[in-house]
Amino acid sequence: MMLEKLRNGGTPGVLLISDAAPHSGRELLHSFIVAALERGEQVHVLGYERSQEDFLLGFPAPLVPRLNFHDGYSDPLQWLGGPHSLGPSDFTAERIEALLRDSGSAVTLVLDSLSWILAHSPLPSVCHTLRELSRGQKGTASTVTRLLALLHKDLHDPGALRSVNLLADTVINMERRGDWDRVTVTHRKKSRKVETSEEMVRIRGDLSLEVFREKEMEQRKGQEVDPTANLTFNLRLSEAEREVKDSAILPFTFSDSKKSSLLQSGPGSARVYYDPDPADDVDEEDPDDDLDV
Amino acid sequence: MFPELNSLLGAGTDTVERGKFTLLCDSKTDGSFLVHHFLSYYLRAGCRVCFVALVQSFSHYSIVAQKLGVNLSSAKDEGQLVFLEGLRSYTDLLFGDNPEAEVTNPLCFLRAGSDLKPLYSFVSAALAPSAGQSWKCPVLILDDVSVLLSLGVPPLQLLDFMHYCRATVCTQYQGNVVCLVHGAEESGDEEKELLRRSLSHQSQVILWAEGLSSGFCKEVHGQLKIFRGAVSSGKKRGQTQPEIYQYKIQDKHVTFFARGLSAAVL
Numbered sequence: 001m002m003l004e005k006l007r008n009g010g011t012p013g014v015l016l017i018s019d020a021a022p023h024s025g026r027e028l029l030h031s032f033i034v035a036a037l038e039r040g041e042q043v044h045v046l047g048y049e050r051s052q053e054d055f056l057l058g059f060p061a062p063l064v065p066r067l068n069f070h071d072g073y074s075d076p077l078q079w080l081g082g083p084h085s086l087g088p089s090d091f092t093a094e095r096i097e098a099l100l101r102d103s104g105s106a107v108t109l110v111l112d113s114l115s116w117i118l119a120h121s122p123l124p125s126v127c128h129t130l131r132e133l134s135r136g137q138k139g140t141a142s143t144v145t146r147l148l149a150l151l152h153k154d155l156h157d158p159g160a161l162r163s164v165n166l167l168a169d170t171v172i173n174m175e176r177r178g179d180w181d182r183v184t185v186t187h188r189k190k191s192r193k194v195e196t197s198e199e200m201v202r203i204r205g206d207l208s209l210e211v212f213r214e215k216e217m218e219q220r221k222g223q224e225v226d227p228t229a230n231l232t233f234n235l236r237l238s239e240a241e242r243e244v245k246d247s248a249i250l251p252f253t254f255s256d257s258k259k260s261s262l263l264q265s266g267p268g269s270a271r272v273y274y275d276p277d278p279a280d281d282v283d284e285e286d287p288d289d290d291l292d293v
Numbered sequence: 294m295f296p297e298l299n300s301l302l303g304a305g306t307d308t309v310e311r312g313k314f315t316l317l318c319d320s321k322t323d324g325s326f327l328v329h330h331f332l333s334y335y336l337r338a339g340c341r342v343c344f345v346a347l348v349q350s351f352s353h354y355s356i357v358a359q360k361l362g363v364n365l366s367s368a369k370d371e372g373q374l375v376f377l378e379g380l381r382s383y384t385d386l387l388f389g390d391n392p393e394a395e396v397t398n399p400l401c402f403l404r405a406g407s408d409l410k411p412l413y414s415f416v417s418a419a420l421a422p423s424a425g426q427s428w429k430c431p432v433l434i435l436d437d438v439s440v441l442l443s444l445g446v447p448p449l450q451l452l453d454f455m456h457y458c459r460a461t462v463c464t465q466y467q468g469n470v471v472c473l474v475h476g477a478e479e480s481g482d483e484e485k486e487l488l489r490r491s492l493s494h495q496s497q498v499i500l501w502a503e504g505l506s507s508g509f510c511k512e513v514h515g516q517l518k519i520f521r522g523a524v525s526s527g528k529k530r531g532q533t534q535p536e537i538y539q540y541k542i543q544d545k546h547v548t549f550f551a552r553g554l555s556a557a558v559l
Contacts, residue, residue: 077453
């Protein structure tokens with residue numbers, strides 16, 4: 001599965017997770033972050049859309065200390081004038097490199113979200129920064145090996161979306177289908193060959209993925225909806241059961257043994273004797289003569 | 294307050310969930326009853342409420358609240374409710390001739406064309422925790438923010454304002470924000486639609502009141518979609534399907550029932 005390969009293998013380059021309201025791609029982003037942390041990489045988050053507490057909620061506790069959160073949420077526009085938090089002007093390759101200076105060479109940078117940055121900075125400068133971050137600037141290799149970004153595709157015009165998608169090495173497009181997310185992955189290999197794949201994905205409680213190709217999903221669905229699966233009664237008979245059924249005598253069948261048992265009066269059965277009263281005026285022709293109608 | 298809606302949302306007046314951003318939307322119907330619900334619910338639960346009313350006058354909300362068993366005037370006098378009457382502030386701003394009052398008017402940005410910082414300062418000052426208060430948690434209710442778009446505020450500035458409200462009220466004060474955006478889809482207003490979509494990316498709960506596709510009906514007034522935990526992490530994964538109920542608005546309360554199970558049908 002391509003999605004799992006991307007998640008577990010840690011493909012370098014820019015990876016976009018593009019979602020639309022009301023179904024968020026944030027869980028998939030978290031799942032990729034967990035995978036990076038489990039590989040022992042340094043993860044830096046530029047958080048513009050969620051507070052640190054909200055963002056870290058749901059991550060396995062042992063991994064949290066290795067996540068570096070840079071706050072761009074509490075005061076991005078300097079309205080409060082308090083301690084410095086990241087703002088739109090901080091989204092340049094130099095500033096970000098400065099933030100990451102202390103942490104080794106292999107860094108995964110997470111943008112939460114690219115939509116916020118695109119809304120506050122001009123598109124050309126954002127594209128420029130993305131490119132410098134992924135390819136390195138002025139001949140020097142970039143410290144950022146992997147860039148994960150969340151993009152809300154329903155907030156931007158098609159032109160901006162195209163430009164950003166073209167810059168990315170991998171685009172994961174999410175759509176909601178019932179309980180599953182239908183994911184279209186477009187991945188550009190180093191050889192510039194483009195691979196696409198459509199998969200169905202569900203994110204488990206521990207942020208791991210459950211992935212199926214669409215065909216398998218349909219097959220699975222076919223199995224899943226079998227209504228005869230868990231019945232409380234039998235729909236078919238075994239041979240032995242069929243024999244017993246055939247030999248059973250139904251209550252309304254009038255067999256010889258039943259006839260004889262009805263006609264023969266057993267011992268101790270009651271009899272009716274009728275002795276007409278002398279005063280009775282029995283009219284043989286009209287037995288109902290005495291009825292007062 | 295509508296007890297049936299409370300039970301659908303799993304809320305009670307004894308304990309109030311904190312740090313939540315709730316978005317109310319409507320299409321082809323009027324979702325204002327949701328605002329009245331949240332206003333009376335939070336007041337009854339003992340929260341400190343800042344209400345930014347941009348569509349109706351105080352007396353309108355007061356009369357509706359009275360029907361729901363809450364007295365807005367006394368809540369205002371006791372300091373539990375801070376009420377910003379947008380209609381009055383805006384008229385003062387446009388037709389008043391006192392330049393000093395203009396500076397302190399929370400809506401003065403409409404004149405200057407600047408960012409919404411004055412309104413934000415008003416809200417954060419109204420809800421800032423202060424000593425000697427016994428109210429439970431601060432709550433900001435906005436009815437309805439899309440009006441500001443019509444008054445000429447660019448959507449990005451409005452979103453920045455909402456961002457700061459969320460950062461301050463939800464995260465810093467651990468309170469709640471409830472915000473209504475009226476019918477964006479049918480109006481064909483792109484800015485409004487952008488506002489609604491951006492806010493739904495940020496909200497933990499979306500309540501969406503929709504008119505019936507089959508048109509007006511006397512017994513069923515519409516359906517309510519509840520999207521939960523679009524962003525809440527961790528606990529309830531894989532439950533992003535909306536819950537859908539139909540409702541009927543009555544004089545003093547709203548009844549909710551499963552689709553097709555109206556009392557008039559059964």
